[in-house]
Amino acid sequence: MAINISKQFLFRKLHQLSGIAPLGFFLFAHFFTNSKALGGAEKFNDAVGELHSVPYLIFVEWLGIFIPLIYHAVYGLFITWEARANNIAYPYARNWFYTIQRTTGIIVFFFVFFHILNFRFGLIPGLNTTPVAGNAEIAFALVAEEFTRLWVVVVYVIGITATVWHLANGFWLFAVDWGIVIGAQAQRYAGYACAALGVALLAVGLNAMAAFIWKGGLLGSEFWGMYR
Amino acid sequence: MSTQINPTNEANISRGTAMGTATYAAPSQTPDGTTEAAQRFVEIKIARRDNPDSAQRWETFRIPYRRNLNIISCLMEIRKNPVMANGERTTPPVWDMSCLEQVCGICTMVINGKVRQSCSALVDQLDQPITLQPMTKFPNVRDLAVDRSQMFDHLKRVHAWVEIDGTHDLGAGAKMSQEDVAERYAYSRCMTCGCCLEACPQYGGDNYIGPQAIAQVRLFNMHPTGKMTRDERLEALMQDDGIQNCGNSQNCVRVCPMSIPLTKAIYEENRETIIHGLFGWLKR
Ligand code: SF4
Ligand code: SF4
Numbered sequence: 001m002a003i004n005i006s007k008q009f010l011f012r013k014l015h016q017l018s019g020i021a022p023l024g025f026f027l028f029a030h031f032f033t034n035s036k037a038l039g040g041a042e043k044f045n046d047a048v049g050e051l052h053s054v055p056y057l058i059f060v061e062w063l064g065i066f067i068p069l070i071y072h073a074v075y076g077l078f079i080t081w082e083a084r085a086n087n088i089a090y091p092y093a094r095n096w097f098y099t100i101q102r103t104t105g106i107i108v109f110f111f112v113f114f115h116i117l118n119f120r121f122g123l124i125p126g127l128n129t130t131p132v133a134g135n136a137e138i139a140f141a142l143v144a145e146e147f148t149r150l151w152v153v154v155v156y157v158i159g160i161t162a163t164v165w166h167l168a169n170g171f172w173l174f175a176v177d178w179g180i181v182i183g184a185q186a187q188r189y190a191g192y193a194c195a196a197l198g199v200a201l202l203a204v205g206l207n208a209m210a211a212f213i214w215k216g217g218l219l220g221s222e223f224w225g226m227y228r
Numbered sequence: 229m230s231t232q233i234n235p236t237n238e239a240n241i242s243r244g245t246a247m248g249t250a251t252y253a254a255p256s257q258t259p260d261g262t263t264e265a266a267q268r269f270v271e272i273k274i275a276r277r278d279n280p281d282s283a284q285r286w287e288t289f290r291i292p293y294r295r296n297l298n299i300i301s302c303l304m305e306i307r308k309n310p311v312m313a314n315g316e317r318t319t320p321p322v323w324d325m326s327c328l329e330q331v332c333g334i335c336t337m338v339i340n341g342k343v344r345q346s347c348s349a350l351v352d353q354l355d356q357p358i359t360l361q362p363m364t365k366f367p368n369v370r371d372l373a374v375d376r377s378q379m380f381d382h383l384k385r386v387h388a389w390v391e392i393d394g395t396h397d398l399g400a401g402a403k404m405s406q407e408d409v410a411e412r413y414a415y416s417r418c419m420t421c422g423c424c425l426e427a428c429p430q431y432g433g434d435n436y437i438g439p440q441a442i443a444q445v446r447l448f449n450m451h452p453t454g455k456m457t458r459d460e461r462l463e464a465l466m467q468d469d470g471i472q473n474c475g476n477s478q479n480c481v482r483v484c485p486m487s488i489p490l491t492k493a494i495y496e497e498n499r500e501t502i503i504h505g506l507f508g509w510l511k512r
């Protein structure tokens with residue numbers, strides 16, 4: 001007998017999955033590449049150049065990033081639209097997480113849109129018109145120049161924090177939505193694990209950004225020198 | 229349940245002490261435990277509606293305080309003499325009640341902004357003025373009465389019963405492990421009160437099957453005979469407005485007066501629907 005599933009069920013499950021794979025894993029890779037800036041401009045530019053030599057780049061980029069991203073973002077807005085937040089009457093932690101997940105979703109929507117136009121395509125007139133993609137040799141300089149403006153730094157701190165929150169809580173949501181984590185105690189431990197992951201990711205993300213402002217990031221170049 | 233009717237609740241203790249002091253000061257005690265000098269009132273604001281299509285309005289009432297008043301006894305007091313605090317006469321308020329011991333669920337309403345049963349809501353534990361509103365997620369029939377048939381439709385949709393076919397004796401059913409019995413007992417306590425749906429930020433306009441029906445799927449899918457129609461229930465959960473609409477705010481499990489592990493039920497069924505729905509075709 002055929003299995004009878006609604007499109008809505010399929011779409012929701014795809015939405016939950018796409019947030020983790022590929023998008024969540026892409027963020028790990030993205031932070032990893034950006035963290036090469038801790039080693040200096042040359043190391044970062046090499047990493048960017050390396051990325052642009054990935055075979056079948058256009059397929060990887062569109063199938064692995066852009067299409068899942070657009071799907072997750074647009075369908076996410078639909079889900080957010082349905083929410084009837086009631087945090088004042090029912091101020092429980094998970095209920096706050098529910099509302100924050102949707103709020104950060106909206107922030108990330110605009111932030112990522114800006115970020116991609118900005119660095120991937122160089123389409124923000126008045127700020128940046130040179131895409132980092134294809135200009136690996138000046139990649140570090142392009143980014144560092146933007147981060148001399150305070151408002152850009154503020155936008156990125158907010159954007160990175162919202163993204164990391166959304167992903168860390170997203171891992172927890174995926175674990176329960178796919179029935180991996182079930183009982184109350186398992187939910188609690190999964191929560192601690194996601195919180196730890198979130199803190200670590202946030203530190204790595206902000207440090208990578210800082211590397212474009214101060215040599216060697218938040219800990220300074222001597223720190224990295226010691227381990228090089 | 230226990231937190232709401234716990235006699236050692238702090239609010240009760242302090243109230244008891246205050247009353248005791250008053251008794252010594254003025255020995256002319258009235259039969260209901262208060263003193264004439266210390267006669268106090270309970271102020272109650274009720275959201276009224278005359279019929280399903282008319283607008284809602286607030287009416288304020290003031291009734292004499294007695295010890296151990298609950299919301300239903302307040303409403304009965306108001307019904308005896310429906311005069312508002314401003315002296316204006318009005319119609320007796322309408323609400324539903326039956327068991328008066330938090331077992332039937334029909335007296336559920338929104339009290340001071342939170343959904344709960346009015347029969348077990350004690351005045352001594354509530355801030356005043358006390359506000360009473362009908363649940364907002366179900367059609368409001370009149371005053372505090374709502375039509376909860378959505379929930380019963382959901383039970384039909386998910387096939388929340390065990391099929392026993394035939395008129396002949398089928399013999400004893402299969403045995404259940406003690407563990408399963410305990411888990412099923414928890415789910416079986418659902419009284420279809422609607423608290424979980426009222427507090428669910430995803431629920432509104434009957435757009436989601438909801439935690440109450442999902443827990444009943446769990447109940448009947450754990451039953452040895454109920455298991456035989458397991459897939460039918462799972463597929464009911466995977467239709468439009470199905471289990472996928474849960475947003476994991478977990479309000480349901482926090483407000484359920486019967487302490488039913490609703491999120492556990494939802495996540496168990498998430499696993500079952502994923503395995504059946506997404507991976508089931510790999511078995512063919
Ligand atoms: S956990 Fe799901 S079912 Fe329960 S209140 Fe939240 S959204 Fe509703
Ligand atoms: S699950 Fe709990 S809150 Fe929901 S209808 Fe049943 S008893 Fe009421």
Ligand code: FES
Nearest residue numbers: 326328330333347
């Ligand atoms: S009257 Fe039955 S639960 Fe309140």
